Amino acid sequence: MSVPEIAIMEAEPRIGVYICHCGVNIAANVDVSRVAEFAATLPGVVTARNYLYMCSDPGQALIQQDIKEQGLNRVVVASCSPRMHEPTFRGAAQQAGLNPYLVEMANIREQCSWVHSERALATEKAKALVASTVAKAFRLEPLEEREVGVVPGAVVIGGGVAGMVAALDVADTGFPVYLVEKSEALGGRVADLNRTFPTLEPVAELLKPLIERVENHPNITVLLDAQLAGVEGYVGNFKVSVSRDQGSESRMQDTGCRMQTDHQVGAIIVATGYDVFDPRRKPELGYGQYPNVITSLELEQRLLEKNLAVDGRTPKSVAFIQCVGSRDVQVGNAYCSRVCCMYTAKQSRLVRELLPEANVTVFFMDVRTFGKGAEEFYDEARKKGVLYRRGNISEIYRRRSFDGTQDRVVLVGEDTLQGRPIELEADLVVLAVGMEARTDVADLSTLLKLPRSSDGFFLELHPKLRPVDTAVSGVFLAGCCQGPKDIADTVAQAKAAAASALIPLIRGTVPAESATAVVEPELCAGCGMCVEVCPFGAPALDPLWGVSRINYVLCKGCGTCAVTCPSKAIRLQHFTASQILAQIDALVEL
Amino acid sequence: MAENGFEPKIVAFLCNWCTYTGADLAGTSRIQYPPNVRIIRLMCSGSVDPTYVLKPLLDGADGVLIGGCHPGDCHYQSGNYKARRRYIALREILKNAGCDEDRVWLRWISASEGQRFAETITQMTEFLKQKGPNPLRREWAV
Numbered sequence: 001m002s003v004p005e006i007a008i009m010e011a012e013p014r015i016g017v018y019i020c021h022c023g024v025n026i027a028a029n030v031d032v033s034r035v036a037e038f039a040a041t042l043p044g045v046v047t048a049r050n051y052l053y054m055c056s057d058p059g060q061a062l063i064q065q066d067i068k069e070q071g072l073n074r075v076v077v078a079s080c081s082p083r084m085h086e087p088t089f090r091g092a093a094q095q096a097g098l099n100p101y102l103v104e105m106a107n108i109r110e111q112c113s114w115v116h117s118e119r120a121l122a123t124e125k126a127k128a129l130v131a132s133t134v135a136k137a138f139r140l141e142p143l144e145e146r147e148v149g150v151v152p153g154a155v156v157i158g159g160g161v162a163g164m165v166a167a168l169d170v171a172d173t174g175f176p177v178y179l180v181e182k183s184e185a186l187g188g189r190v191a192d193l194n195r196t197f198p199t200l201e202p203v204a205e206l207l208k209p210l211i212e213r214v215e216n217h218p219n220i221t222v223l224l225d226a227q228l229a230g231v232e233g234y235v236g237n238f239k240v241s242v243s244r245d246q247g248s249e250s251r252m253q254d255t256g257c258r259m260q261t262d263h264q265v266g267a268i269i270v271a272t273g274y275d276v277f278d279p280r281r282k283p284e285l286g287y288g289q290y291p292n293v294i295t296s297l298e299l300e301q302r303l304l305e306k307n308l309a310v311d312g313r314t315p316k317s318v319a320f321i322q323c324v325g326s327r328d329v330q331v332g333n334a335y336c337s338r339v340c341c342m343y344t345a346k347q348s349r350l351v352r353e354l355l356p357e358a359n360v361t362v363f364f365m366d367v368r369t370f371g372k373g374a375e376e377f378y379d380e381a382r383k384k385g386v387l388y389r390r391g392n393i394s395e396i397y398r399r400r401s402f403d404g405t406q407d408r409v410v411l412v413g414e415d416t417l418q419g420r421p422i423e424l425e426a427d428l429v430v431l432a433v434g435m436e437a438r439t440d441v442a443d444l445s446t447l448l449k450l451p452r453s454s455d456g457f458f459l460e461l462h463p464k465l466r467p468v469d470t471a472v473s474g475v476f477l478a479g480c481c482q483g484p485k486d487i488a489d490t491v492a493q494a495k496a497a498a499a500s501a502l503i504p505l506i507r508g509t510v511p512a513e514s515a516t517a518v519v520e521p522e523l524c525a526g527c528g529m530c531v532e533v534c535p536f537g538a539p540a541l542d543p544l545w546g547v548s549r550i551n552y553v554l555c556k557g558c559g560t561c562a563v564t565c566p567s568k569a570i571r572l573q574h575f576t577a578s579q580i581l582a583q584i585d586a587l588v589e590l
Numbered sequence: 591m592a593e594n595g596f597e598p599k600i601v602a603f604l605c606n607w608c609t610y611t612g613a614d615l616a617g618t619s620r621i622q623y624p625p626n627v628r629i630i631r632l633m634c635s636g637s638v639d640p641t642y643v644l645k646p647l648l649d650g651a652d653g654v655l656i657g658g659c660h661p662g663d664c665h666y667q668s669g670n671y672k673a674r675r676r677y678i679a680l681r682e683i684l685k686n687a688g689c690d691e692d693r694v695w696l697r698w699i700s701a702s703e704g705q706r707f708a709e710t711i712t713q714m715t716e717f718l719k720q721k722g723p724n725p726l727r728r729e730w731a732v
Binding site: 081082083107109110111112114115116117118121122124125128129132445446449451452453454459471472515533535536556557558559560562563564572575577580581583584585587588589 | 599601606607608610611613614616617618620621622623625628629630631632633634636637638639640641642645646649650651662663664665666667668669672676700701702703708
């Protein structure tokens, strides 16, 4: 911030309005030049332009040039959602010496051009949104940017691969990490697997060194049998309460007694993983009824033991059914679980190696083998004699043998390439079960205030640009809690989450909320209602003067005190009543 | 807008964390809904002052929508509960003042419910079309 800030308080508003085409994203449905012409007639507007991409370097330079040459002291950008580019335009204004809080955005893409295809109506709406934003901008005030300190350290929730990798990266940088694991051991779901795809590396060789490093790391405190009990605070200053089952550790206390500990940290990484789809929800597949039908995870264990026998007999025919619980709207999972195609290719190959005499058939909807070395691996499986048949299996039933010792199952369905019915006898059927959001995900979602997407997994802040950030600043996602992924993608995301969590930890400070509530002491009657309603303990009555004062470090800017205050002595900065009422006026007028 | 048909005007106050983001998701998902809604972004549904609801109605808007996070999901812990209490009280006041309290809607729409946001706007637009123009609009106009 080498540029001295332009003084504002006394100056008449001089507003610049910038209408973005966003290529054709906005311009196709909104007549941007008409909106700009209209904006030029609004009170306080000095210049109104439209430009192809306002967020581009030349677009930002346009704003900066106008600030300098035309003496602008307010900027309105009508483009995408402020959740997307508000920081960009605030930064651009700041570089030109304008207080960043004198920039306001009108959302004419997500909330206009993308949802209204009738050009005349979309243009009218864009005009109204711009008028409302200009009316607010007219009344904007510069705000002070402040920083607050960050507690060095992080909590990682979940001791699977994602959690361990993230914990190691944060701990290796030199910060203390509390790794909270619900079960009694580290390793997560991966510990149940035999070998990885596409390298066929034994999982134990991958997991063991990881667990050892975590357990022996001087900066990592592993909390087993532990659960999140509560979270308070905000980025840089979280208080995370963890409850632990003390029964197993301390004989002094009754078994099952839980002890709660609080940990002060600057960032939280959520790596809680997934649940495996329970194929009993598809009873037509006979899982749980016939010993011949097992899940892919149970096969992992049998491959580890190198024992595939069913009822003591070596199978002569093995069938795999893919997409069990995935891409299936009937069970509520429309999504692809991303790992089943590859682990089925892996398992079918291993089964063929173990049982060279047996027929191995894979029933699939589509084979999706993205990822390095994956397609090659799948080709190899087919070369080794695994038969891939495109087909839906609709039912599995038992065919009894004469003496009842050689029962087989029959798979019935449709060959979707040939359009013909399928009937196949098999001794062993493996259901390639998919991933689901954990059933306890709702509790965590409530504790951390984390939104979830419609598939139940945690929602990242932006599907492309902010894949590990969440709506809660300082809370990051790693691994399958955000959506199904394989080990390689999980590790990549865990490292990304660690890197993002390290930003506030290494910086040592985070920007404090600038748009806080402030009390006008002349108007305050000292009734204390603001103290009652604030969830963050920000207002307190000054014992000497008997009026309320708001601690700006604690204030999150929610504005509930401003609404509650009976004497209207509290103002929520950047969302003041005069700004909002002016917005309403402008909207209703048009 | 339609030649003779009445097109209601809705002012929506959406909380930054849930409903405003849900409205953005409707956009990124290209879910079409009627252009009758005009959105004002606030940080929390708990900061919707009753005057923010009364003013557009008195100025002639046909409906007001308050959008917040689902119970338990408020970014500020309890702002949506406060919004709900104020909403219920406000409806009572509107009713006693002879205004049509059904023109004010409070809805919980999360950041992932773009579809629900679009459906809410479609429903509210249809509902207000049935109701007809806000009578306060004519009485108030000088």
